[in-house]
Amino acid sequence: MENIKVHKQYPFDEIEPRWQKYWEENKIYQTDLSRSENKLYCLMMFIYPSGDKMHIGHWYNYGVTDSWARYKRLRGYNVFEPMGYDSFGLPAENFALKTGVHPAVSTEQNIEYIRTQLKSIGAMFDWSKELATTDPEYYRWTQWLFIKLFENGLAYRKKAPVNWCPSCKTVLANEQVEEGLCERCDNEVTRRDLTQWFFKITAYADRLLEGHKKLDWPNKTITMQKNWIGRSEGCEIIFKATSTSADIPVFTTRADTIFGVTYMVLAPEHPLVKQITTSDQKQAVGEYIEQARKQSEIERTSTVKEKTGVFTGAYAENPMNGEKIPIWTADYVLMGYGTGAVMAVPGHDERDFEFAKKFNLPISEVIAPEGGNPEGELEEAYTEYGQMVNSGAYSGLGSEEGMRKVAEYLEKIGRGGATISYRLRDWLISRQRYWGVPIPIIRCPECGDVAVPEEELPVLLPKTDDFRPAGDGSSPLAKIPEFVETTCPECGGEAKRETETMDTFVDSTWYHLRFLDPEYAAGPFNPNIVDKWMPVDRYVGGSEHAVTHLMFARFINMFLYDEKYVKFEEPYPVLRHQGIITNSGAKMSKSHGNVVIPDDYIKIYGSDTFRAYLMFMGDYQEGGDWDDSGINGIHRFLGRVWRLVEPNCAGLAKREFPEFIKEQLEGIDKDVYIRLNKTIKKFGQDFETQKYNTAIASIMELLNTLYKALESSRLSTVFFFAIKKLLWLMAPITPHLAEELYHKSGFEGSIFNSHFPDYDEDATVGDQITMVVQVNGKVRASLDVDPDLSQEQFEELAFAEEGVNRHIEGKQIIKKIFIENKLLNIVVK
RNA sequence: GCGAGAGUGGCGGAAUUGGCAGACGCGCCGGACUUAGGAUCCGGUCCUUCACGGGGUGGGGGUUCGAGUCCCCCCUUUCGCACCA
Numbered sequence: 001m002e003n004i005k006v007h008k009q010y011p012f013d014e015i016e017p018r019w020q021k022y023w024e025e026n027k028i029y030q031t032d033l034s035r036s037e038n039k040l041y042c043l044m045m046f047i048y049p050s051g052d053k054m055h056i057g058h059w060y061n062y063g064v065t066d067s068w069a070r071y072k073r074l075r076g077y078n079v080f081e082p083m084g085y086d087s088f089g090l091p092a093e094n095f096a097l098k099t100g101v102h103p104a105v106s107t108e109q110n111i112e113y114i115r116t117q118l119k120s121i122g123a124m125f126d127w128s129k130e131l132a133t134t135d136p137e138y139y140r141w142t143q144w145l146f147i148k149l150f151e152n153g154l155a156y157r158k159k160a161p162v163n164w165c166p167s168c169k170t171v172l173a174n175e176q177v178e179e180g181l182c183e184r185c186d187n188e189v190t191r192r193d194l195t196q197w198f199f200k201i202t203a204y205a206d207r208l209l210e211g212h213k214k215l216d217w218p219n220k221t222i223t224m225q226k227n228w229i230g231r232s233e234g235c236e237i238i239f240k241a242t243s244t245s246a247d248i249p250v251f252t253t254r255a256d257t258i259f260g261v262t263y264m265v266l267a268p269e270h271p272l273v274k275q276i277t278t279s280d281q282k283q284a285v286g287e288y289i290e291q292a293r294k295q296s297e298i299e300r301t302s303t304v305k306e307k308t309g310v311f312t313g314a315y316a317e318n319p320m321n322g323e324k325i326p327i328w329t330a331d332y333v334l335m336g337y338g339t340g341a342v343m344a345v346p347g348h349d350e351r352d353f354e355f356a357k358k359f360n361l362p363i364s365e366v367i368a369p370e371g372g373n374p375e376g377e378l379e380e381a382y383t384e385y386g387q388m389v390n391s392g393a394y395s396g397l398g399s400e401e402g403m404r405k406v407a408e409y410l411e412k413i414g415r416g417g418a419t420i421s422y423r424l425r426d427w428l429i430s431r432q433r434y435w436g437v438p439i440p441i442i443r444c445p446e447c448g449d450v451a452v453p454e455e456e457l458p459v460l461l462p463k464t465d466d467f468r469p470a471g472d473g474s475s476p477l478a479k480i481p482e483f484v485e486t487t488c489p490e491c492g493g494e495a496k497r498e499t500e501t502m503d504t505f506v507d508s509t510w511y512h513l514r515f516l517d518p519e520y521a522a523g524p525f526n527p528n529i530v531d532k533w534m535p536v537d538r539y540v541g542g543s544e545h546a547v548t549h550l551m552f553a554r555f556i557n558m559f560l561y562d563e564k565y566v567k568f569e570e571p572y573p574v575l576r577h578q579g580i581i582t583n584s585g586a587k588m589s590k591s592h593g594n595v596v597i598p599d600d601y602i603k604i605y606g607s608d609t610f611r612a613y614l615m616f617m618g619d620y621q622e623g624g625d626w627d628d629s630g631i632n633g634i635h636r637f638l639g640r641v642w643r644l645v646e647p648n649c650a651g652l653a654k655r656e657f658p659e660f661i662k663e664q665l666e667g668i669d670k671d672v673y674i675r676l677n678k679t680i681k682k683f684g685q686d687f688e689t690q691k692y693n694t695a696i697a698s699i700m701e702l703l704n705t706l707y708k709a710l711e712s713s714r715l716s717t718v719f720f721f722a723i724k725k726l727l728w729l730m731a732p733i734t735p736h737l738a739e740e741l742y743h744k745s746g747f748e749g750s751i752f753n754s755h756f757p758d759y760d761e762d763a764t765v766g767d768q769i770t771m772v773v774q775v776n777g778k779v780r781a782s783l784d785v786d787p788d789l790s791q792e793q794f795e796e797l798a799f800a801e802e803g804v805n806r807h808i809e810g811k812q813i814i815k816k817i818f819i820e821n822k823l824l825n826i827v828v829k
Numbered sequence: 830g831c832g833a834g835a836g837u838g839g840c841g842g843a844a845u846u847g848g849c850a851g852a853c854g855c856g857c858c859g860g861a862c863u864u865a866g867g868a869u870c871c872g873g874u875c876c877u878u879c880a881c882g883g884g885g886u887g888g889g890g891g892u893u894c895g896a897g898u899c900c901c902c903c904c905u906u907u908c909g910c911a912c913c914a
Binding site for chain 2: 009345823
C-alpha cells in the first residue's frame, strides 16, 4: 500500500472537499421533515465510536447505501438519511481503560474523529439530526423507556444463573455469547448466580414470530430469529417424586412416547436435585453438580462429549401408568430450556438411548413404524412418528393422535396438558460496567424497588476517576456513595440507587425514533414527526445483528405500540444487509490484526473511486474477499468520464436537444442513442435490486461507445445529449465528480435537487436483433435480422447460410424448433 | 450432525431465468502517441487446432431439440443452528 504510486486521473482531491463544503453550507441534505409526501427514511445502523478508525465494512454499508438513497432522491423521493453514535458500551470503555482517559472524554474525542471520517464519505447525512446515545438528553429517555417497561411488569429483577465474562467483568445476555465465548473479547464465559435485571421479551415471543410475515427481510435473518425464539409445541407432563411428592414437570414434544419412559433426568442446576437426592447418593450427586458447574459452556454443550450423569437415589411416578422410574441428574439436560427436567425415552430419543446404553437402563419400544411390526430389540432409537405399541389403551393410535389424547387425559387428571415451549429467554440487560445508562431505580428497604420519578430524569452517570470494573459482580457505581445514597421517592426514607447500567443494546432499540427530532424535550420523540415519518423505509446494516439489535428493537417497538406511543408494530419493515468483506478469507477483526482501513485509499484515489469500487467489486449482499488490485480500473473509469465530459460540457445546461427518434438516427449516433437508453433502463433496474456491479458495468459500456463516437466523427448532437445524461448516471455512484461536471456544464444548484432522466423505451433495443441457427443444438450461424420474423421468413435466411448447409447436407431433417426472436434449431439424423 | 446459499477463464465477476457461456473490469499481449511510460488512445485475450473443427461452467448420472440454469447422487466451500427434550 505504501509503495503504490498511482496516476491521478482527475483532481478529486480538490473537487471532493469543495462539494462537501458546498453541500453542507447550502444544507442540501437537511431534510424537511414537515413534508412527508414521498418520504424515504433511509437508516443505516449507526456507528460505535470505539477509538478505532472506520473500516471497510462501514464504508460498504454507508457509502453504498448512500448511493442507493441518492438514486432514490433523484427519483423524486424526499430522503432522510441520519447518522449518529452508539457511544456507550464496552469497546468505548475498554479504549478508555487502555488509554487511561476518562470514557466521557475519550468518547467525545472519538466522536470528533469518526465524524471527520464519516464526512469524508460524502454521504447525504443530515448532520442537523446527529445524536449520541451518551448524551444525557438521549439517555434520559432510555431511562424513561426502562421505567415504562418496569411499570408494565416487563422489566424485573431475579436471581438466575447468568453468563459472566471474566475478562469484561460483567454479565452478558444469551444473545451476546457465541459458542460459549464472549462476543466482544472471545474469552470463555462462565456461569454465576446473580440477581439481575431482565426485560420480558418472552412475553412477545409469538408476536415476534407473527410479525415476520409482514417483513421484507432476508429469509436468512428471519430464520435466525425464528430459530432463536425456538417455538416448540408439545406437552407438559407432571411427574411426582415418590419420596417427597414434589411435582416434577417436564416438557416433551413426544407425549406419544410416554409409556416408554424408563427413567427421568434433571439438570444438575435443577433446584429439586438437592431435595430429592437420597443420603447414600448425596456425595456422588454433590460431586457431579460441582464438576458440572465448573465446566465451561463449550465443554458442557459439546455434542461429541460422552454422556455423564449420576443416579439421585430417588424415584418418580409416571402419571399415565403409575410406573416407578429412577431419577438421574445429567448435564445433557439443560436448565435453560423447558423445565430443566426431561422424561427419558431411550427407545425413541437418540440422546436418551445413548445414556441408557451407557448406564444400563432399560429401553422399551412403544412406537412402531406405521403399518410395521415392533423390532423387539432396538438397535438404535426410532425417532420417527409411527404407531403406539405397548402403550395400554393407547396402543394402536398414530403418533399425532396419541399425543393429542395423552395431553387431553393429563389435562383432565390435572397432571399437565398441551403447552408451548420457547428457547427464547428474557433479555438480561444489567451490566456491571461504568460506561452505560444507569438503571433508574431506587431500592428502598420499605417500598422495594421504586422507579425514579420521570421529572427527575435523567439519573446522570456520576463522574468518577475510578471506573474500573470491580470483577466481583458489583458495578463501579457502587463505590460512589454520593450516587448510591438517596431517599425513597415514595416514603422519603433512606434508600439506595441501583448501581448497574444497561446493556447498550437498549440504547439502540429506539434511536430511529429520536433521529427524527433529537432536540425534542417533551418526550423521547416527537410524535407529530414520528407519525408521519415512521416506520423506517429502508434499514441497512450487518446480519450479525439478527438476534440482537434487530430482535430487541422489534420487541421494544411492539411494546411502544401496545402502549400507544407509536402507531406501527414493526420499526423496520424493509431490511437489507451488506455482505461481509473478508481479508484473505478471514473475517476482519482487531484481534486478527487484518482490518483494512480505507483512509489510505481515500488519499490516493478519493472517496468517489473508493465508493464506486466497493459497488463494482461484486454482489453487494454477498460481500467477498478484499482485493485492491481492481481499484485502479475504477479510478481509470472515473478518469475516462472526466476526460470525456470535462472538455465537452461547457454550455451543456443551456443546450436544447430535439426529441430523438431511433429510426431517424444512423451509424454511431444510433449506437450511442440505443446504448444510452439501454443503460438508463438497466441502471434503474439494477439499483432497485442492488445489482450495483452490473449497473456500473453498463455505464462502462456506454462510455466505451461514447469513446468510439469521439474517435469516429465530429461530435454530434446525440453525443452531447448522451454526455449530459451521463451526469445523472454517475451522480449516485460518484456524487462529487458528478456535481463538479454538472456545474461545469453550466447548471446551477445541486444535481441532487434535479431529476433522474427518463429513457426512450423504443430505443432500448436495436432495430435489428441477433438470431442463431443451430443444428442439433450447436450454433452454426448467427444472423442480424429484423425483429418478429416468422418461421418461414427466418428459415429462408437460415437455409441460405453455408455454415448451416454444411451440417445438414445428406441428412434427414427430423424437426425444427423455432423460438421467435431467438433461434431456429434444426434437428437432423 | 441439521438447515440455507455458493462452486463459471490467470483474477473479481456477468448471463433477460431453459436458448450465442465468459458482459464489464483487473491482469497479460500487441499497436499508436512518446526522450520516456507506472499516463492516454486503439486492438487482442476460455482451452485446443495452421485451418475446418473439437472441447469447456466442481465430479457422475438424468430430463430436453437444446442445460451454467431443471431433477437425482457425490465432492468442496461459506453462513447459520447444534444434546432445545
